[in-house]
Amino acid sequence: MVAPLHIGLEGISFSYPGGHRVLTDISFAVPSGSVTGLIGENGAGKSTLLGLISGELAAGSGTLITPPTTGFIAQETSLPFTEPASTLIDAAVNELRQVERDITVFSERMATEPDDEALAADFDRALARAENSGVWELDARIASILAGLGLANVALSTPLGEMSGGQRRRFALATLLLRPVDAMVLDEPTNHLDDEAVDFLIGELRVFSGPVLAASHDRYFLDEACDGLVDLDPSLGAEGGFGEDTRQGARFSGSFSDYLRARQSRRDRWASDYAAQEHERARLRAAAEQSAEDVFHSQENKTETRAAAKFYADRAAKTVGNRRRSAENRLDALERSEIPAPPARLEFRGLPPHTATSLGLPAVVAKQLSVDDRLAPLDLKVQPGEQLLVEGPNGSGKSTFLKILDGTLSGFDGELVMPEEMSVARLEQDDSWQDLSRTAEEVFSTLVPAGSPTLVEMGLMNEDQAATPLADLSLGQRRRVSLGVILASPPDLLLLDEPTNHLSLILAEELETALLDFQGTVIITSHDRWLRRRWRERMSRGDSRAKILTLSTLWTDEVWRD
Structure with a gap:
């Protein structure tokens, strides 16, 4: 018997004890010589699926095929110390x-x-x-x-x-x-790798002759290394299209850029189909409400006999009745299989008046700003409306800098000048909710102005997620609540500390797009290579709002790179 040269899954389903279903009817193949990315928000089942392939878990149903020697690297290692x-x-x-x-x-x-x-x-x-x-x-x-x-x-x-x-x-x-392996399965392989190491890994995977399946949130890696993507996020139907192949585990050909274009094409068709449906709905409703006078506009001839008048009246009533019944039947059929409206894109709502802009004052002026052993002295001026990307290795003080700006950290040297009337808010790198027993929507509603749209209306969660206690949500889902608070009531100065951490790939894309329309001042820190590359593309296109500040690390110890 010839050993399989591919990774194959057919109808794989899995539920954890208690009946919590994670994977449903997953079917796809990774051919020899292919690098396939496995994507989906935290909790979508990526690590579970890799556990099934590695043999750590057993599928409830379905068939799994792997080459005889398949190498694995888990997201967390269990090596002898x-x-x-x-x-x-x-x-x-x-x-x-x-x-x-x-x-x-x-x-x-x-x-x-x-x-x-x-x-x-x-x-x-x-x-x-x-x-x-x-x-x-x-x-x-x-x-x-x-x-x-x-x-x-x-x-x-x-x-x-x-x-x-x-x-x-x-x-x-x-x-x-x-190791001499026939296939490789990787869980977040670019974690703890710098840019050069990521490029090296991509080169290694490109020349590997066997199949590779890699679960990753790294958009740069997915774009450069992969020739196909499998999306485990069940929200694909809500985000990526309606009436398409929106099952869990849908496979897309090409790189991450190709995946984004495919999703956008699906969304465009969805929007077009929805618009055509609503036009037809309006036409049928109008037809269902027609009267005889709407159909027959001619005035009754004064010379007509009563018999002739009755004939025409009966004919009009019959015609109108048929048309109305036909319109009502078609309207009922449309509503039974109606296409929902595409979800709204993320946008900053309730934009502030930006008083600092009207006064002509810089949003931030820093002179020899520093913190012992955490932030090297820096000089900086940020004008209102500018968007500054702060980059640098771990240990260079990126988060420290943002904490100084929002007032969380007061023990610094140097000079910092910011307009007193300017509002400031920071999206922290790691959320720290005090009460995890309340639902996402309950927490959200207490932090935003009255009359703000809900998490569901903003497209950040579905109804079940919004009604779930924070304790039962994934890190990525809790991150959506924090992001919603910022979007519902944006400040003059918005500080974003590694904003794409824990976000689904599509939500990260939407956030970056929303930032383009945000008129306030933004200072963002990120190690996300995809975001950093996009930022430089903005600058090369002449976007005068986009700026970059690169911090150097104070540390040489390897632990700070990690």
Whole structure:
């Protein structure tokens, strides 16, 4: 029997104890040589699906096919902390080292058994595998992998317990890349990788001959590495189209950019179909309310006899009755299968008057602003209406800078000048809700002005999610509540700390689009390479509002990079 060269799922469903259904009838295939991205908001079932493929979980129904040697790297590693890194590397390449040892043994035996044809055949097979697997270049390969993932300066004698979480994670990724596997399954593979390491990983996946399935929120990675995407987010029907293939696990061909274009095309068709439906609804309602006078506009001839007048009146009544019944029947059929209105796009509502703009004052002026061991001295001037992207490695003080601006952190050196009348709000990197027992809508309604649209009306949640206690929502869903508060009552100065963290890919796209129309001042920090690339594209197109500030780290210790 020939071993499968693809990852295949057919009708896979899974429920956790208690009946909570996570996956429903998932069917897709990852062919050999393909890198397929697995996407969906937190809670959509990405990690669950990877657990099924790895064998950690058992599907309730359906068929799963994987190649015989499938390598996995989980989002959180469970490696022994007492072992040095060298043990991991040795274990990863042991199979290839064994080929090298076999060749040595076969070669020595052939010197004393030159006429043994079976031995010669074993030697030829081992030699061919060594050449195909790159056994002779294995040491150089190990060095290349470690350097590419930013581990060249970490001694292999270092115990895992003395490393940062990011270093352990990158060593786990290195072992997977070094192992001779037929397929790879990755969970958030770009976590803890800098830009250069991400590019290195993308290059490795491109030349891998087997199938790759990678769950990721990294839009840059999905765009550069993947030739197909599988969307597990059940909200695809509400966000991506109506009357299309909107099942959980819908597959899209191409990169993330292609995926976005496909969704937009679906939405355009949805909007067009909805507009045509509403036009037809209005026409049928008008037809259902027609009277005889609406149909027959001619005046009665004075010379007509009473019999003739009755004939025409009966004919008019019959005609009008038929038309009205036909219109009512068609209207009933339309309403039984009506197309819902496309959800509204995210937008900032209730925009403030921006008094700082009217006064002609800068929104932020900083002179030698710094915090010991957290933020290097910086000089900065931000004009009202400008949108500033603050970038830099972990430990460079991005979040510290925002906390100074919103008044959370007062212990700083240098000078900071901001108009007193300017309102300021910050979307924090990690939400810190005090009462998790209340529902999302209850919490939201207490934080926004009276008369504000609900979370459902803003397109941030469906009705079930809005009625769910915060304690039972995912990080991404709680993030939607915080975002809704900002959108419903935006300030003069909006501070966004890693705003795309925990957001679904589509919601992150909508937020970035909404920022283009926001007339207030924005200061945003982000490590999101997709967002940063888009920001530079804005600047190259001549968008005078878009600016960039790059902070340098005060730290050289590897832990700060992670």
